[in-house]
Amino acid sequence: MKYISLFIILLIPLVVNGKEEKKIEMPPLHHVVKVKPPEDMKLPKEFPLNDEGQIDCKTCHGIKDIEKTPVNKVNKKAHNFHRGGPYEQLTDFCANCHNKKDYKRPNIHKLLDDKGEFDKKDCEYCHKEAPDLKKEIKRENLKFRLPSQKICFGCHLKTPHLNALNHQVKPDKKMRKRIREAEKKLGIILPLDNEGKVMCATCHSPHQPGVIDKKKPAGKQVADTDLDEGVSYVKHPWNKVFQSDKKARLEKLSQEAGSVYTLGYERIKTEVLLRLPARDGALCQACHAFEK
Ligand code: HEC
Ligand code: HEC
Ligand code: HEC
Ligand code: HEC
Ligand code: HEC
Ligand code: HEC
Known part of the structure; x- marks a missing residue:
């Protein structure tokens, strides 16, 4: 399967200083390297190919000798970490080579046909x-092709939006209590992964509305638009709460996530595939107690 290859940790053999071959471990979920761009792919001229005409480290990274630097020593904050950067969104970087339209992945969330x-x-x-919807479903019995916290990668980036990555941690005891109370009170689920950490599917339902009976907690989700329109914005997401958060904190987040986030965020206009609305802060408040 095409996307699965992105999950594979590439081991790139390298000749370091003419000495022995040393293996540097590539980051997990990294983009493919050492492939020739297809004929119809036009790379900007600032993106150099290697001598074999393939995309290589220097094509995408403006960092000198990145292939000789251990992953944790690479300065991901450098503007040229992604060549031509900094980019406000990683997808803008991808668009240097990938045509946004051609590069449509299957929208796997569209699960229902005209007849439902x-x-x-x-x-x-x-x-x-496929779970049998007529039967009572126990979470422990669900089996996935990949651990459920990884199932979204490959099609989506690790950092599809601000905070997605920073949220993949284990809530403390107080927050876990708050989560259980919110689940009960609001009749929803906020499932954590098998290590008790927040994952993509904690906040997002991966299913088109209507796949799971809306009366069931797992079937409750926000959908004020269809999956073709998707999430859209006017001015400002992660707003309210977010604005009360400190600018320094935001900068820290940007640095950790390795891409640039500005304060000029937009407000969410339409929401889909979310377990609770974020627009009014309800989702955030299921876990956080923010000062009013
Ligand atoms: C087609 C473009 C492309 C090529 C070629 C490429 N990279 Fe990357 N690399 C990326 C992108 C995009 C990211 C950020 C991924 C993310 O944030 O999810 C990245 C991230 C990284 C990181 C930081 C990862 C982390 O999670 O901390 C390192 C280190 C890195 N690349 C090294 C390399 C090396 C070494 C090579 C050559 C063998 C290489 N890259 C080739 C696009 C590329
Ligand atoms: C410098 C050009 C370049 C940039 C920038 C780039 N790609 Fe690619 N990408 C390629 C090439 C070349 C291929 C291999 C040819 C193909 O499959 O069309 C490829 C293939 C892929 C594939 C298919 C991988 C596979 O295993 O078949 C995915 C998915 C992908 N890119 C995602 C991304 C994403 C996401 C970004 C931004 C983070 C990105 N690319 C940035 C050049 C680029
Ligand atoms: C803490 C809750 C939370 C977590 C965890 C989370 N998201 Fe989101 N996500 C949101 C909210 C809220 C939105 C709505 C728009 C926004 O605020 O940016 C959103 C929007 C999105 C969008 C649409 C973005 C757009 O601009 O079209 C995608 C795609 C997405 N998330 C994927 C993911 C993936 C993949 C993960 C896991 C790596 C993840 N999310 C983790 C809350 C979360
Ligand atoms: C994009 C990936 C994806 C696809 C496609 C998908 N699911 Fe799921 N599904 C998940 C994830 C992730 C969870 C786990 C959430 C959790 O940990 O509780 C889940 C959970 C469920 C649950 C359990 C809900 C509960 O009560 O906790 C049911 C039932 C279910 N899926 C049915 C389906 C059916 C039926 C289809 C096909 C029409 C489908 N899923 C397609 C990712 C997917
Ligand atoms: C097979 C690829 C694939 C997988 C796996 C996948 N998605 Fe998606 N997802 C898409 C596509 C395609 C879209 C349509 C919007 C786009 O092109 O970015 C989408 C849209 C979304 C959106 C709405 C964004 C919008 O604006 O329409 C969210 C949220 C989202 N996915 C979350 C998830 C989560 C959470 C998982 C894992 C449980 C997941 N996705 C797994 C391909 C995938
Ligand atoms: C499922 C529970 C959950 C939801 C829903 C949730 N968060 Fe979080 N959030 C966490 C956890 C766990 C942490 C990490 C521990 C901490 O900093 O308290 C965190 C941390 C944060 C941080 C600090 C990040 C850092 O690294 O300093 C911010 C800001 C934040 N969340 C904002 C939001 C916003 C805005 C929303 C709503 C869109 C939201 N959260 C929804 C659980 C959640």
């Missing part, structure tokens, strides 16, 4: 076996 029915094969893109 689904094809089990689509479920089995993520689930090992």
Whole structure:
């Protein structure tokens, strides 16, 4: 499967200083390297290929000798870390080479046909076996093709938006209590991964509305638009809470996430695939107690 290759940790053999071959471990989920761009892919002229005409470290990274630097020593804050950067969104970097339209991945979330029915094969893109919706479902019995906290990568970036990465931590005891109370009070689920950490599917439902009965906690989700429009903005997301947060904190986040976030955020206009609305802060408040 095309996307799966992105999950593989590449081991790139390197000749360091003419000495022995030393293996540097590539970051997990890294982009493919050492492939020739297809003919119809036009790279900007500032993006140099290697001698074999392939994309290589220097094509995408403006960092000198990045291939000889251990991953944790690479300065990801450098403007030229992504060549031509800094970029406000990683997808803007991708668009240097990938045509936004051609580069449409299948929208796996669109699971229902005109009659409201689904094809089990689509479920089995993520689930090992399509869950039988007529039966009582126990979370422990769900089996996935990849650990559920990894299932979104490959199609989505590790940092699709501000905070996505920073949220992949284990909530403390107080927050876990708050989460359980919110689940009960609001009749929803906020599932944590098998290590008790927040994951993409904690905040997002991966299913098109209607796949799981809306009366069930797992079927409750925000959908004030269809999956074709998707999330859209006027001016400002992660607003309210976010603005009360310190600018320094934001900068810290940007640095850690390795891309640039500005304060000029937009407000969410339409929301889909979320377990609670974020627009009014309800989602955030299921876990956080923010000062009013
Ligand atoms: C086609 C473009 C491209 C090529 C070629 C490329 N990279 Fe990257 N690299 C990226 C992108 C994009 C990211 C950031 C991924 C993210 O944030 O999810 C990245 C991230 C990294 C990171 C930081 C990862 C982390 O999580 O801390 C290192 C280190 C790195 N690349 C090294 C290399 C090396 C070494 C090579 C050559 C063998 C290489 N890259 C080739 C696009 C590329
Ligand atoms: C310097 C040009 C360049 C940039 C920048 C770039 N790519 Fe690519 N990408 C390529 C080339 C070349 C290929 C291999 C040819 C192909 O599959 O079309 C490729 C292939 C891919 C594939 C298919 C991988 C596979 O295993 O078949 C994915 C997914 C992808 N890129 C995602 C991204 C994302 C996401 C970004 C931004 C973070 C990005 N690319 C940035 C050049 C680039
Ligand atoms: C993009 C990946 C993906 C696809 C496609 C997908 N699911 Fe899921 N599904 C998940 C994840 C992730 C969870 C786990 C959430 C959790 O940990 O509780 C889940 C959980 C479930 C649950 C359990 C909900 C509960 O009560 O906790 C059911 C039922 C389910 N899926 C049914 C389906 C059906 C039916 C299909 C096909 C029509 C489908 N899924 C397609 C990712 C997917
Ligand atoms: C703490 C809750 C939370 C977590 C965890 C989270 N998201 Fe989100 N996500 C949101 C909210 C809220 C939005 C709505 C728009 C916004 O605020 O940026 C969103 C929007 C999105 C969008 C649409 C962005 C756009 O601009 O079109 C994608 C795609 C997405 N998330 C994927 C992911 C993936 C993949 C992960 C896991 C790496 C993840 N999210 C983790 C809350 C979360
Ligand atoms: C097979 C690829 C694939 C997988 C796996 C996948 N997605 Fe998506 N997802 C898409 C596509 C395609 C879209 C449509 C919007 C786009 O092109 O970015 C989308 C849209 C979304 C959106 C709405 C963004 C919008 O503006 O429409 C969210 C949120 C989202 N995905 C979350 C997730 C989460 C959470 C997971 C893992 C449980 C996941 N996705 C797994 C391909 C995928
Ligand atoms: C499922 C629970 C959950 C949800 C929902 C949630 N968060 Fe968080 N959030 C956490 C956890 C866990 C942490 C990490 C521990 C901490 O900093 O308290 C965190 C940390 C943060 C941080 C600090 C990040 C840092 O590195 O300093 C901010 C800012 C934040 N969340 C904002 C939000 C916003 C805005 C929303 C709503 C869109 C939201 N959160 C939704 C659980 C959640």
